[in-house]
Amino acid sequence: MTAIELSSVTKRFGPVTAVDDLTLAIEDGEIFGFLGPNGAGKSTVISLLLDFIRPTAGTVRVLGRDAQAESLAVRERTGVLPDAYHVYDRLTGRQHVDFAIRSKGTDDDPDALLERVGIEDAGDRKAGTYSKGMAQRLMLATALVGTPELLVFDEPTTGLDPTGAREMRDIIRAERDRGATVFFSSHSLHQVEAVCDRVGILNRGRLVALDSVAGLRERTGGGARLRITADQMSDAVLNTLRSQDGVTAAEADGQTLLVTCDPGAKADVIATLRGSGVDVVDFATETTSLEDLFIDYTTDERAAAPGEQR
Amino acid sequence: MTWQAVAYKDFQDAIRSRMLLVLTALFALFVGLAAFAYSELSGGDPSGGGLLWALWGPSALLVPIIAILVSYRSVAGERELGSMRFLLALPHTRRAVVFGKVLGRTAVVAVAVLAGFAIGGAIIYVSYELSPFAYLGFVAGTILLGLVYVSVGVGVSAVTGSVSRAAALVVGLFVFVQYLWSYFWLLVVYVTNGFEVPGFEEFPAWFDVAAALGPGVAYNELMVSIANRDPNSDIIFAGQLDDAAIQLPDWYPLFVFAGWTVVTLGIGYWRFERADLT
Numbered sequence: 001m002t003a004i005e006l007s008s009v010t011k012r013f014g015p016v017t018a019v020d021d022l023t024l025a026i027e028d029g030e031i032f033g034f035l036g037p038n039g040a041g042k043s044t045v046i047s048l049l050l051d052f053i054r055p056t057a058g059t060v061r062v063l064g065r066d067a068q069a070e071s072l073a074v075r076e077r078t079g080v081l082p083d084a085y086h087v088y089d090r091l092t093g094r095q096h097v098d099f100a101i102r103s104k105g106t107d108d109d110p111d112a113l114l115e116r117v118g119i120e121d122a123g124d125r126k127a128g129t130y131s132k133g134m135a136q137r138l139m140l141a142t143a144l145v146g147t148p149e150l151l152v153f154d155e156p157t158t159g160l161d162p163t164g165a166r167e168m169r170d171i172i173r174a175e176r177d178r179g180a181t182v183f184f185s186s187h188s189l190h191q192v193e194a195v196c197d198r199v200g201i202l203n204r205g206r207l208v209a210l211d212s213v214a215g216l217r218e219r220t221g222g223g224a225r226l227r228i229t230a231d232q233m234s235d236a237v238l239n240t241l242r243s244q245d246g247v248t249a250a251e252a253d254g255q256t257l258l259v260t261c262d263p264g265a266k267a268d269v270i271a272t273l274r275g276s277g278v279d280v281v282d283f284a285t286e287t288t289s290l291e292d293l294f295i296d297y298t299t300d301e302r303a304a305a306p307g308e309q310r
Numbered sequence: 311m312t313w314q315a316v317a318y319k320d321f322q323d324a325i326r327s328r329m330l331l332v333l334t335a336l337f338a339l340f341v342g343l344a345a346f347a348y349s350e351l352s353g354g355d356p357s358g359g360g361l362l363w364a365l366w367g368p369s370a371l372l373v374p375i376i377a378i379l380v381s382y383r384s385v386a387g388e389r390e391l392g393s394m395r396f397l398l399a400l401p402h403t404r405r406a407v408v409f410g411k412v413l414g415r416t417a418v419v420a421v422a423v424l425a426g427f428a429i430g431g432a433i434i435y436v437s438y439e440l441s442p443f444a445y446l447g448f449v450a451g452t453i454l455l456g457l458v459y460v461s462v463g464v465g466v467s468a469v470t471g472s473v474s475r476a477a478a479l480v481v482g483l484f485v486f487v488q489y490l491w492s493y494f495w496l497l498v499v500y501v502t503n504g505f506e507v508p509g510f511e512e513f514p515a516w517f518d519v520a521a522a523l524g525p526g527v528a529y530n531e532l533m534v535s536i537a538n539r540d541p542n543s544d545i546i547f548a549g550q551l552d553d554a555a556i557q558l559p560d561w562y563p564l565f566v567f568a569g570w571t572v573v574t575l576g577i578g579y580w581r582f583e584r585a586d587l588t
Contacts, residue, residue, distance in 0.1 A: 013586070050399055052587040072401050080399035086392035090326040091319070102315040103400040139396065 089128025132159030316410025381463025465578030
């Protein structure tokens, strides 16, 4: 079954298009990392899943239900760690968990949940006194109430130290292993690659890549990035480079040229430049990492032509 | 429905507000002072009337203020701060959020009313005998007044995602309802009469009815009609509408209360249900 299904979803806020004709399916039981720079539309998608906002066009289905018309049924079976949330300052941590338990009508043990997220000692303190990391752990505890079929985490490692981030990943894996689907967003590929089965990269409201982490790694293919200093540069030359076999990207910044390509194509790139009458003053090669790939996918030039990426 | 969970959470949260503590103390002080002044100054009616005098004045002004202060941030504040993202990530409908908040905050106002009335009642009780009929009637009527203004506050709060806008709206509405209501209808009479104030004889009969639809007048009439039904007291109090051309039934204040509750909450809920919560 499909846990989350977005079909041609568009969401506009006035003149701003936050999500642009997005189609995406998350399978049952997978950990899906939803990546993108800030403002890419990740939180908008999550808000659509929870019916905080309604799509301008398209349909959103979660756990087989319409996310708007049947939102209550969706949220009964979903655990959420929202972004940009605020705790109730005057209520204790345990009161928050109690409230989630009462809201979901389950019989979870609040103390067990607090212990699982590592704030059992702070359960009787008012949440207003919590650090950002503790508040994040508290929200995680409330998200786990009722052993939900789907977990939706928006930037779950925000405010967590490295230990906390690792514990978060452990919990995400444990939840997947018991059968839950986990959908989480992040602006950092580093957080995602360690734990995700599949990754989708969103930029400017459009999906620019969708693959397994291994698949993404393959795409970099030990790929090389050439940093070339040339005496001159023109759009015509850039376009010639881009259409060349083995070249995945070419960008110019003044006299500096950045070309991403297969390692075997490096010599061809230099030859093409020479052939176009460009003098190569200097060049260096770098191997690309996943992070480079992510940045590559989310730079404006790529975003302008997302069709190429598939 | 999960509004009970929301109501309970909201009560837990709002009852811990320091502002509420101050307001409750202030209310209790005013009721106590009024009761004390009455018991000192008048050697008159020992039961219902004394209570009416002592409880009505402070309640008619302070309970609406307490109710509005307790409620105007209830929805807009959660939206602005972001706790709404936690609240609505849990399986609550927006309707359950609105009703739960009305209930939770009304319970908070009820605690303040009970605290104030307990002190006023105790002072009257020490000086005179206390009429349980009038006392319980006033408590119930005043909590109803609290419910009406909590509904106004929650309704306004649900209309907007901004606390400052909610505050501006609620202050405007409060002043209009509390102080300008009858002037407004006077203005309507003036305009409909061709921009001329009609003579006393030609004054339209509906004017008194329209003016009586404000919650302030309705509360006054409710208290008077409770006091006049007190089997322990022979004193008959004059209501504001006794001389009106159209006589309203005794239950009319409840109709007014219900109307304000339904209309303000209805508008607030309608807007909240359709809002994008970003």
